[in-house]
Every structure is written in structure tokens, then in C-alpha cells.
Amino acid sequence: MADICVLGLGYVGLPTASLLADSGFHVTGVDIDPKVVEALDDGRTCLKEEGLSRLIRSVVKSKRLVAAAVPCPAQVYIICVPTPTLADHRVDLHAVESATRSILPHLRRGNLVILESTSPVGTTRNLVGGILAESGLQPGVDFDLCYCPERVLPGNTIKELVHNCRVIGGITPHSAQVAHKLYQNFCRGTLTLTDDKTAELCKLMENTYRDVNIALSNVFANICESEGLNAWEAIRHANLHPRVNILNPGPGVGGHCIPVDPWFLIQQYPQHTSLLRTARLVNDSQGVHMLDRLTATGKLNAGDKLTILGAAYKADVDDPRESPAFTVAEAARARGMKVDIHDPLVTPGTYHGFNVSNDLNTALAHAAAAILITDHASYRALPADVFADTMTGRLIGDTRAALNHPALIDAGFMLFITGVGDFVESKPKPAIPHVVITDAANKTLSRV
Ligand code: SAJ
Secondary structure, eight states, rough: OOEEEEESSSTTTTHHHHHHHTTOOOOOEEEEEEHHHHHTTTTTOSOOOOTTTHHHHHHTTSEEEEEEEEEEOOOOOEOOOOBBBBBOOOOOOOHHHHHHHHHHGGGOOOOOEOOOOOOOTIIIIIIIIIHHHHHHOOBBBTTTTEOOEEEEESSHHHHHHHHHHHEEEESSSHHHHHHHHTTTTTSSOEEEEHHHHHHHHHHHHHHEEEEEHHHHHHHHHHHHHHOOOOOHHHHHHHTTTTTTOOOOOOOOOOOTTTTTTHHHHHOOOGGGGGHHHHHHHHHHHHHHHHHHHHHHTTTOTTTTTEEEEEEEEEEEEOOOTTHHHHHHHHHHHHHTTTEEEEOSOOEEEETTTEEEEEHHHHEEEEESEEEEOOOOHHHHHHHHHHHHHOOOOOOOEESSOOHHHHHHHHHHHHHEEBBBBSSBBBOOOOSOOOEEEEEETTTEEEEO
């Protein structure tokens, strides 16, 4: 019998299982994907997370972590399966339901069951607790049941699982205490205890807060564009206020969390969430707004080729899920354009019907225009001739203010930058002004 059974070996479950094994437990990692089970059996992972491969090799070698396709009897069960939304934004809880049902035959008195997957308020006690009660055991009485969301930033998962604070929500205070003792084995951050529904809402609040704030920065960007101002400069000035932290505008919000989680609240509490719905609509329209700015020049038309730089949902990750790149690509194709997408990190292939390649020259070849969607570090250093020597057109949209603007302007490109009023063309324009911080005697303290 294992000490712990972790169901779902994705970017949260596998690091969690590995850290628990590394802290001394015998852990069985369960996944429905045979490739994931086989890789873990070999002490491997395809997840690119710092320190994870080394950790997995060590705990698999010591047999503290073993892989399986189905759960086994254990003292603790942790459910870390995906909770995506459907096309109509309703949440799909099938994975949580089937993972919970797979535990039923093994559930015993005194067990602890934890749901970590981001879920609508009430899922832990109603869906998970309801299914497990079919065993005849009563949640919170015969076994403990908790909700404990993760807060990791993909790409920094191990560090954040260990050092971030965590909220632990129990359907009873005793359940929360039992889970608290478990997480203390590898969490160094502050562990705060509450009930299950507060913890479920807390997770949704965190990501919704971020989505609404990104929408706010996009609203400011659109105002600056209409006023011929520079949002990046205005935000820099505003963020010098001690209690203001305006985020960065861009092409919209990608990833499988931030653009998804607010819909859990919108669907469950429609009477209270018009702000959240509006923020979703603002963010989802940003990418096409940049396409509109380029087509309005009359230099990007049906039959032309558009190159999109960046398929990943954010800088320097290889994850293309919910990326705004595909929203823009679909809109361009609907307008009769040919679309090539480039990304230096995303595995080449076809995504949402679009070819994503790692070959920049081919992706840019014969393009009438290019739009930068993802501010990968490698794009920031690109010299202008990479564009000038391959593209037929001289039109560039930069949704992250990430490209080498002076060089591109000198090379004769017409530049549209998210949040910057007019397009910046060959006539030399002042670089985006810096903010100079001075003291009362007007002595320059620093430049940002
Ligand atoms: N973005 C902007 N402007 C910004 C910040 C982000 O446009 O100023 C965009 C990014 O380009 C990206 C999207 O938002 O497309 C989301 O990126 P992110 O870094 O904000 O979030 P994720 O999805 O990588 O991770 C988030 C984190 N949640 C919060 O920051 C509140 C992480 O802590 C969560 O654990 C994760 O969601 C999750 O799994 O829930």
C-alpha cells in the first residue's frame, strides 16, 4: 500500500508527487496517459521545469515514486487533474469525476482526500464528497476531505511549490489540520487554513484578479492609442504611485488558467460578474484589434501573408494553450490571408489548424506583415534585416513593445505598437521617452 496516491501527473501533479516522495513518502503517481506513465517508469518527464528531471530520477531510482495507470490503496489521495472549459465556457469536470470514482474501491476509514484542481465553488464537498459518500463512508467524519489549490507559475514550479504560501480548505477543521500536516513536509511557505469553499473561491479570485487587471491595462492601452499617447510611459509614471500596480497591455491573455478560471465565476454567479465578463471580452479582442490596425493601412489584404511571431501563451515558455496567437491567426485566415506562425520554443507542428515552425526565415518569407504576439527573449534581440531581408511588406505590429523599434523604423518599417497612438514610420520618432526621477532640488536620481 502506498502512503500517497497522486492522480494526474501534469505540471502540478508530477512535481507534487516528486516532492512528496523526496520528503520520504512512498508515492504512486497515476495518469491515464500511457506515455506519461511509461516516461515516469523510466525516471523521465517531458515537462521542462527547472530541477524536476533530476528530482524524478532520484525518487524513481529510490522507488519512492512509482507510476501506475490506476490508483492503488493509499492513506492519502491527491487529485490534480485538468478542469478545462467547453466551447460555451461551461466548466468540464469529467476528469475530476472519473478520478474521484477511481478512488472509490480503495477508500478506507481514516483516509485523506485532497482536490487541488481549480474548480467551481462547492466542487470538493458536493461532487468529490458526493461520489466518495457512495462508499458508505461519510466525508469529514469517516475520512478527511480538503481543497488545496496550487499557485505555481509554470516554468518555476518546483521553487514555487516549496516556497509559496498555500491555502488549505477542509470540509471540517480537522480535515484542514490533517492536510496541513501533510503539506508541511515540503512546503516552506505560510500555510493558511480555512474551509473548502473559501479555498475554492480564493483560487478563482487570484486568477480573476489578474485577468481583470490585465484587461484594465488593455483598456488604458486602447485609450492611449486613440489619444496618440504612449501607454507604456503612462503606466510607468502611474506605477510610481506607492499603491498602484498597473500590469502590461498586450495581445490578450493565454494559458490554461487566467483566461479560463474567471468563467467558473461568471457561469456560477452571472448576476454578480458582469465586470468579469467584460474583462474577458476586452482581453479576448486585443489580438484582433492589432490585426485591424494593420489592415486599416490598406497594406495587408486578402491573399497577403501574415506572419505571427510567438505561439506560446507568454514569454519564454513552450506552452501554446489558449494563446492569443491562434485568435489572430483565425481572424486573418477568415479575411483571406495566408498565415505562418513562428515560435522558437513551441514544438513544431500543427495547432488549431495552423503550422507552427521554429524556422524564422521561412515563416517571415514573402510576408506582407508580421505581428509579434509573444515577447520571447530571442525576439527582443532581432536585427531589422531579419525582417527586411525576408518580408515583402514593411508592416509590423508589436503587441508587447518588445522589438527593436529604432532599427525597424530606420529600415523603413511602419510600426504599430500596442498602447502607442500613431504608427511609427520611417520619419525618425523620439524613442519611447524614459521616466526621469528627480529629487526636490531637481537632481536626477534615476531613469526607468
Ligand atoms: N499577461 C499580460 N500582461 C501582464 C501579465 C500577463 O498580458 O501584465 C498575459 C501573459 O502574456 C499570458 C497571460 O497573461 O498570456 C497569463 O500569464 P501569467 O503569467 O499571468 O499567468 P500563468 O497562467 O502563467 O500563471 C497564473 C498564475 N496566477 C497568478 O499570477 C494570479 C499562477 O500563480 C497560477 O498558479 C497559474 O495561473 C495557475 O495555474 O492557476
